[in-house]
Amino acid sequence: MENNLICEGCGVELQTINEKEIGYIPKSSLEKNNLLCKRCFQLRHYNKHETVALESDDFLDMVSSINTTDSLVVHLIDIFDVEGTLLKSLPRIVGANPILLVGNKVDLLPKSTNQRKLKHWLFSKAKEAGINVVDVYLISSSIGHQLDELAVEMEYRRQSKDIYVVGVTNVGKSTFINQFIKRSTGVKEAITTSYFPGTTLGFIKIPLDRDSSLIDTPGIMNRHQMAHYVSKTDLKVITPKKEIKPRNYQLNESQTLFFGGLARLDFVKGDKQTFVCYFANEVPIHRTKLENADSLYERQVGELLSPPDEVTLNELPPLVKNSYRISDEYTDIVFPGLGWVTILNGEVTVNAYAPKGVAVSIRKSFN
Structure with a gap:
């Protein structure tokens, strides 16, 4: 395109040839003061997002x-x-x-x-x-x-x-x-x-x-972030918009916490203690017995255990188990892009589940 005009929204070079390629702008819009590619125009005025074909x-x-x-x-x-x-x-x-x-x-x-x-x-x-x-x-x-x-x-x-x-x-x-x-x-x-x-x-x-x-x-x-595995609607749910309110759960061993239907934490072994959950306030947390967790997930994912919504369910990879033996006090189990759980007392064995590709990790708590 002549003069290498740039989109004022995203910085991409504008073009008027291919509507399906990045940087497309209708020729009729070139006379406007604020030049926006079609993608940025729809995003800014209609909050409509189009996937970008860049790796x-x-x-x-x-x-x-x-x-x-x-x-x-x-x-x-x-x-x-x-x-x-x-x-x-x-x-x-x-x-x-x-x-x-x-x-x-x-x-x-x-x-x-x-x-x-x-x-x-x-x-x-x-x-x-x-x-x-x-x-x-x-x-x-x-x-x-x-x-x-x-x-x-x-x-x-x-x-x-x-x-x-x-x-x-x-x-x-x-x-x-x-x-x-x-x-x-x-x-x-x-x-x-x-x-x-x-x-x-x-x-x-x-x-x-x-x-x-x-x-x-x-x-x-x-690609290890949860954001790349959920729908636009679900992303808004799991992205915090205001101060997170920690949610405390007193768990006995052989109990499970579900974070919507996007992640899961099993308390496999250890003394009764508090698990402090840091997730967006809109993400529901459901407690159940470990022995019931698999069947509950199969029956209720997308329903009681939501998000995910229907769009996410069609793309969501299977949940993968990560097992940890944690000795130290104040240790976090981190689900990237979703939240984390702080284990206060240590000396526990837990299984953390997240969609395949989301890299669960543990860290020393900063609280």
Whole structure:
């Protein structure tokens, strides 16, 4: 297309030839002031999302060009899904550029969360992954928590260089950047935002001064997240929208907890104790006897045990068992993109079930 026109929503190069390819815009829309590809137009005005025909490697290859620049990198992660959003490949992507690690959606955590301890824990998690970060910030893009303090730090750290914002899909990058644009220019929703993974398709540059820009990058697909296995409707249910209320269950061994019908935790062996569940408040939790769990799931998945809805059920992989013998107190069983369960006393054997491809893990609790 002449003049390489760019979609103002997602950053992809616009084209008028093939309606089924990314970047399509009707010729009649080229005269408008705000140029949006068909996908972004439908997303912004009708909240209608279309799947993007780009593979994970395409996203990764594009973002990896950052390692040839001299810039500051802001790595945005989801506090509610650290394991699913912390990019283990970040050093290869960004090279020697300094990294600010920013934990988003901190407003979703219970107010009792020790944020100092959480920051220390994130430093440790980054170090374990081989990521050297210069500092850690805890923010909320949606309500603006700590954004002013982070803006000062970003300005200090960048030293007149470009800033690249990187992260996996659905981590809130565009909302994060929109907050900065709104504060500095008054422009609202300058970058397309959505619940759904994969909204930004190319680098979007927002000038900071004559020589440097704040740059939104494509989200990197992490197929181990629950978001890639559920319908649009279910994704809205499992994505927290306000502060999570911990739900406590006193369990005896041989009892099971279902988290909707998307995950399951069996208390196989151990003394009676409390299991603290951290999931979106809209996700129902159902307790049953272990001996009844399999038949209950077969009969009630999509009904009593929902989500999943019918759309998700048609695509959802089978639940796979992960067995753990946990000795330490305050250990979390993590279901990436869904939530986690804190085991307070330890000395237990549990089975954790999640859809095949979703990487269940255990960690030391940061609470």
